[in-house]
């Protein structure tokens with residue numbers, strides 16, 4: 001207790017931000033005054049420094065080392081600056097590194113980006129700041145385009161309004177292999193974290209008052225031009241594209257303007273954006289969670305699609321690296337699972353790629369259908385750990401995706417997921433189908449005919465108390481279910497020991513005799529435990545409907561088993 005109070009006092013003393021200083025002083029006073037809630041709050045704020053998770057640092061905005069605030073960001077930037085200096089010196093190229101910094105429209109994002117530029121500049125690096133709030137893929141693109149040694153994107157993506165975050169990319173001279181311009185993985189994260197931990201105080205970190213460069217519009221124009229031409233020549237497809245009606249929503253995030261520019265440049269002129277969600281708003285007023293995966297998040301878009309009789313709905317998450325696709329299925333507007341979109345795009349890219357050494361990649365928690373698609377087209381397939389930081393660095397990749405609505409259709413441009421280029425490819429596909437009198441739903445059935453029905457689903461548990469997450473994992477590891485949807489479990493793997501050649505990760509893999517598969521893992525971006533479910537049913541003859549019904553029935557039983565196993 002004494003130690004905690006002393007830590008809090010020292011933190012307040014060193015915090016450059018008046019707002020968070022006052023906030024923490026209030027909590028401290030209440031804790032000293034005997035409030036148990038305030039004490040618990042204080043303990044949580046000082047549980048440790050925010051850690052690099054699935055996608056950089058992410059946490060609640062507020063005072064203390066376990067929160068997102070200016071003091072934490074300045075330390076993080078200083079640690080990264082130090083890492084860049086050391087890495088370049090080790091490479092025999094001592095001197096300034098180059099870093100590109102982007103930010104979304106969340107509370108604090110612009111300040112955090114400016115602090116990062118100030119720290120980088122004072123550390124002797126060349127800091128390039130994107131000119132305004134922009135999507136994450138534009139930052140990832142700029143990092144590669146400008147040959148930057150590092151990139152920073154201030155965003156908490158799809159998290160609730162109370163959160164913010166810090167995505168970190170490496171490239172330039174520091175990472176020169178396929179991972180150039182991808183988000184950091186071990187050992188870089190630990191090396192940067194060690195340098196952050198070595199920073200004694202914010203006060204000791206020099207910050208420049210100016211000297212960084214605010215980039216012009218050129219980099220954004222480049223991104224728009226390069227992405228818009230991904231689908232090839234416009235002339236032969238202009239008519240069908242113009243005839244395709246698309247509903248868009250950026251979900252109050254920063255993707256709206258860029259996706260509209262890209263789609264319009266590519267000939268999609270019949271665009272309808274959900275007005276209530278079109279402009280960036282850090283409070284995300286019309287949704288409970290600004291995550292297209294969450295129930296209800298894209299309801300306004302679906303309603304607009306019905307009223308304008310659209311052909312396709314595209315919803316981006318707030319930093320526009322994810323892309324949700326909705327289409328008419330059996331007469332109802334339905335959002336497609338990330339695995340379905342992944343298989344559709346994977347099949348499309350594969351059918352345009354000559355057989356050979358190119359690779360389709362997806363994460364281990366995504367559908368196994370992509371492997372079947374790759375082998376049918378004579379391509380390689382790679383499975384990676386969860387997170388685009390892993391998928392993005394796959395050698396010889398032509399397409400990569402993850403079930404969490406993340407797709408990389410142009411690895412030469414962006415080594416991360418990109419909800420805008422994926423939307424363009426999807427829109428092109430829908431316009432081609434429409435011209436032929438067909439729909440996405442028909443294309444999904446084609447996939448089932450070719451490869452079988454791969455039905456995936458997710459069960460997740462959200463926790464208020466973070467300690468319940470390791471407890472839930474431990475309980476599951478100790479007594480995993482013996483059957484899944486009535487079929488005996490034939491493989492139980494603790495993934496922390498390494499799994500199918502992948503580095504160790506916290507997770508449990510279960511496979512049933514029926515072919516059903518479940519992976520359970522803690523989220524690295526939200527206080528959740530996630531279970532990823534898959535059932536595979538072959539199609540006999542042309543009975544796609546029968547196979548789909550059988551898969552749905554098995555999935556229902558599987559969901560019930562997993563829900564029970566998670567104790568929710």
Ligand SMILES: O=P([O-])(O)O[C@H]1O[C@H](COP(=O)(O)O)[C@@H](O)[C@H](O)[C@H]1O
Nearest residue numbers: 054055157387388404523524525526
């Ligand atoms: O936040 P975003 O859109 O960048 O998405 C981030 O979080 C997702 C969920 O991760 P987890 O299951 O650990 O919460 C990851 O799949 C993704 O690669 C990562 O970039």
Ligand SMILES: [Mg+2]
Nearest residue numbers: 157317319321
């Ligand atoms: Mg995102």
